Amino acid sequence: MDKKIKVAVMGATGAVGQVFMWMLADHPWFELAYATASASRVGLQYASTVHWVMPFEMPKSVRDVEVKEFNIEAMKEAGVKIVFSALPAEVAREAEPQLRDNGLYVFSNAASMRYDNNVPILIPETNVEQLDLIKDQGYPESGFVVTNANCVTTGLAMALAPLRKYGIKNIVLHSYQSVSGAGYPGLSSFDITDNCIPFIKGEEEKIEKEIKKILSIAPEVYCYTVRVPVMFGHLEAVWLDLEQDVEVEDIINDWNTFKEVSDLPSTPELPVEYGADNTFPQPKYAFWGKPSGMVVYTGRLKKKNGKIGFLLLVNNIVKGAAGGSIQNAEAVVKRFGLI
Ligand SMILES: NC(=O)c1ccc[n+]([C@@H]2O[C@H](COP(=O)([O-])OP(=O)(O)OC[C@H]3O[C@@H](n4cnc5c(N)ncnc54)[C@H](OP(=O)(O)O)[C@@H]3O)[C@@H](O)[C@H]2O)c1
Known part of the structure; x- marks a missing residue:
């Protein structure tokens, strides 16, 4: 240009x-x-x-x-x-x-x-x-x-986009959302220091509505959204019911091969990165990646009774x-x- x-x-x-x-x-x-x-x-x-x-x-x-x-x-x-x-x-x-x-x-x-x-x-x-x-x-x-x-929905949509092909029937999501998500000055330190706040006005409704519009899917969505005393990065625990029986190895492969095709300056080479370590991901990694903060990190992937569970981290003020x-x-x- x-x-x-x-x-x-x-x-x-x-x-x-x-x-x-x-x-x-x-x-x-x-x-x-x-x-x-x-x-x-x-x-x-x-x-x-x-x-x-x-x-x-x-x-x-x-x-x-x-x-x-x-x-x-x-x-x-x-x-x-x-x-x-x-x-x-x-x-x-x-x-x-x-x-x-x-x-x-x-x-x-x-x-x-x-x-x-x-x-x-x-x-x-x-x-x-x-x-x-x-x-x-x-x-x-x-x-x-x-x-x-909405920033939580962005992280969820990124992790689910490559899994759409399996048919997403139900989504259960619990979020751990940083204080920067409430803007500046945001919450009073009296309210959030040493505390978690189990209600974020309008957030659960936004996630339910937006994930359907973005991915053109119609799952049942069950959410709890919680504010936690962390500065940047929203962590989300997700459980899925899929139409097809899928192995965790397939899902890791889907994330590892997920790409945005038009080669935009702010798109990371790997937009969703999976980490196998049990301690991954954590909000302290919110500004990781290149461009910084644009990668959605997933981890703790497991399968139980046909359900698929995982954690994800999205930088709410950058990618989100x-x-x-x-x-x-x-x-x-x-x-x-x-x-
Ligand atoms: N924070 C997040 O993680 C996040 C994620 C996704 C989407 N969003 C959305 O992004 C928007 C901004 O969020 P934020 O967290 O950055 O909020 P924020 O920290 O409260 O910032 C709001 C900005 O708007 C300005 N502003 C407020 N009232 C105004 C008015 N009447 N006329 C002109 N400017 C005005 C403020 O200026 P002053 O500083 O001068 O007051 C400030 O620059 C919101 O709609 C929010 O829902 C936020």
Whole structure:
């Protein structure tokens, strides 16, 4: 690509927004041209106002970025074509349709438009064909919104995509979700220190709905989602009832040979990696892999009474959020080109 595509990040100071700023700092196709946060930060220099929570240094190139107001005309004047949204759902509900109606290409982490019939919940490794839905939103004459899934669902969909061929009848899932999943500042330390919270509002319903839409399957889904005192990475314990009788060796082989075919910059060579060690995976590996945080790790695979059980780890703010959105934008650029 001769010239990079100009992009905006909305909600650049939040947990997901910070990952966008980090991953876009040296992206081969995209160049940050506009960043927003809430009104009180407008006009401030990014480094002076953000509370940086990433487990590594802020990239130098984003330190001096000025936080701007939400202004579609100003975005367009800055040359922006793609908008990455890390806004709370209630703010996104207003902003994202306006951006689309103004011809911009929106890649959102918010849940507000995920269940619209003409809006894909995209994970390039699992359902890139659903990108055609953007034509139902009026593309190429108008803009569009592409969402990514709830972070737990992203990890689940990645592990299940290569197993779809066996027929997925039932899914039982128990999650152990990190505090970064609640954004910044998120939960009170009084509530989460030395504790686990056995309820995350709306989460179980999202997983049930989204896994069906993403993989075009109709299993029964039984979930408990629990917040645990861990900073990054969601661990998920999964049990499956499959139509076919399958051996664990087949499943390991399916994961080891699972690939995303279009060779996107943010897709790892092995998007799902299985580890045979009994202590694998753990949230402390959330930023492993290349690109960092984009690999879903599986482990503890077993078969009992015909059921298949395993654990998985997904980096909720990278593959499960900003990294997934960037990968989705890469998939659109690759598939349609930018007009
Ligand atoms: N965290 C995760 O693991 C995760 C995973 C998948 C999806 N998501 C979704 O991604 C979105 C962002 O999540 P997050 O965890 O990054 O949340 P967050 O840490 O609370 O960040 C929210 C961002 O939106 C900005 N914002 C809030 N109200 C605004 C307003 N009225 N106008 C303009 N900007 C406003 C905030 O700016 P200020 O800093 O100035 O307040 C901040 O930059 C949410 O929809 C969430 O459900 C999150």
